[in-house]
Amino acid sequence: MQDRFNTAVLILQQHCFSSEYTNANTKMFTYCVRRRVLQICLQSSNYCSRCALQLSRAHSTQESESDLTTTLLKLCADRSFIAPGEVHTRALRHGNSCSYGPLGKDLKKNILDQWWNSITRSKAQVFGIDTLQHVPNDAGSLKLVDTSAFGQIINNKDLTKSQVVDRLQQLLHHSSSVRTNLLQGALEQCLPSLELVKRKLPFGLAETGVCHQLLDQNKAAIGCSSERTEASLVWFCSPRTASQWLDHWTRQRLKWWRKFALSPSDFSSSDVVEAELQGGASRGVQVTYRFPWGSEPLETLWNLGESELLKTHGNARAKLQCKDGRKLVVPHVVAVNGNMDRGVLAYLFNSLQLEKKGSGKQRIHQRKVLKLHPTLAPVKVALDMGKGATMELRQVCEGLLTEFLEADISVWPGYLEPQTLDQLHTKYDEMGVLFTVMISENTLENGLLLVRNRDSTIRETMHISEVKTYLQKYINAAENI
Structure with missing residues (x-):
């Protein structure tokens, strides 16, 4: 033994x-x-x-976890959340940007909009900024290099080794850089923003956008994108309150991620171990999601002190000083950085439900449904029609569709699809559609229609004049919880 x-x-x-x-x-x-x-x-x-x-x-x-991942990624490709192909499923699986389909684009936009609102409306002194993705002649970042020019230098046999090195250095010097994070842009805009806030602390600068990362060999080998969509808040505060603000934003961010979750306990926070602290940070915290293969960070919060800010502005301490009571201090930086592509994947996993359901012949089959939060769901309602006077029923559907769109309720025109009702329900459940509205001959006679709830599958009879108000109240109530 x-x-x-x-x-x-x-x-x-x-x-x-x-x-x-x-x-x-x-x-x-x-x-x-x-x-x-x-x-x-x-x-x-x-x-x-x-x-x-x-x-x-x-x-x-292990097999069940692998099956769940395969099921979700296939569903995402089949239902236009992401473009089909292993390149895109692998990129999303590893927390990188992929080519999003119409539903994935809307889901990601809804998440980003809610993130932005939660940050900029939580405090009076949070301002939005928009910095350049490509920065000319920034030696410290990733470079965009013309491969044809690079090849001409390498393959020119008339050049000596030193000449090759010199020309490559010139090529890199004149090549544009791409940003690897949003922190640097906020640090650069700190100084001009001080006058906006009358040099009073605290205040914050928020931004969302695409960043690039240097891929390791494993990710590069499987075709992962170097892009990812990040969301950043850089909070400038007095040295004596920096630790308290880190705790405040940690609680706020964890609460926000859990707000839209079907299973909030899958989101958690934990301190970054000392050996993994980055950029001179004295402390770090991660908000993570528990994927089938394990926990991955969605947002990371750092207490960076004053060093990064001073470094960005050439140690011009006098120019950066702000009021902290009677004292003049250099602001300390608390940085919040989120990977929103991984956030999309987290909410997709969190909302996926595999339910067993018996058919009319008592056969058991699996119902796949994305129970996305009403605020995040790309499509709120689908419109279908039963058999009957096709022209008249379609006119009713088109009228409702226009009414919903004017009320900013996203609609799927299912009445244009030649499929059975069961097939449509299966499709809508996998798309995460909140409600299905069925127009029938009964609607033409007395204005009554059926409204099917995605989560409960219960069909409720409702008058056509009440549907829009009912949907608005449902979505608003869910958002305000």
Whole structure:
């Protein structure tokens, strides 16, 4: 037994320090430990039935998590959340930007809009900014290099080694840079913003936009995009309150992520370990989501002190001084940075429900439904019509569609699709459509129609004049919770 234990420890060491497991989360690490030890036990002639059962369960857990991920990513491609193809599913899976379809674009926009409102309306002194994505001649950033010019230099056999180096340096010097984060732009705009706030602290600068990252070999090999959409708040405050503000924004951000969640407990926060602190930060906190493969950060908050701000402005301490009571101080920086592409994926996973449902012939089939929060759902209502006077029913549908659009309620014109009602319900559930409104001959006779709720599947009879008001109240009530 001792020999088997020692062998297990050796195997664990080999795997835990390999590139495959370097960034593994606690859940996956625990799974690997359990699985490796049980495998060694099974290789011996004296393994017990309990070990076999535990290994079977470990395999089952991994397979179910993999199945859930596959199911969601396929659904996203089939229902126009993302463009079809492995490149896009892999990019989204790894928290990078992908090509979003119509529904994915609207979902992402809704998340960004809610993020922006939660930040800029939470405090009076939060201002929006918009900085350049491409910065000329910034030696410290990623460069956009003309590959044809690069190839001409490399392949020119008449150039000496030193000449090649010189020309490559010139090419890099004249190439534009792309930003890798939104922090630097806010730090640069701090100085001109001081006059706006009369040099009184605290105040914040918020921004959303595309940033680029240097991909590691694994992500580059599978075709991941270097882009990701980030959301940033840079909060300038007095040194004595910086720690308190970090705690404040941590609570506020966690509360916000949980507000739109079907399962809020999947979102949590934790301190960044000291060895992983970045940019001279004295403390960091992560707001994470528990994906099937483990927890990943959605937003990271840093207490950066004054060093990064001073570095950006050439240590011009006198120009940066602000009022803190009777004292003059250089602002300390609390930075909030979010990966909104990963946020989209988190809400998709959190809303996916796989429900077993019996058909009329008592056959059991699986109902896939995206129970997205009413505020985030790309489509609020779908309009369908039953059999009957087609021309008249379509006119009613078109009238309702116009009425909903004028009330800023997103609508899907399902009455234009030649599918059965069951097929449409399956499609709408996977699209996350909140309600389906069914127009029928009954509507033409007495104004009554059916409204199906996505979450409960209950169909309610309602007068056509009441539908718009009912939908508005439902969506507004959900947003104000």
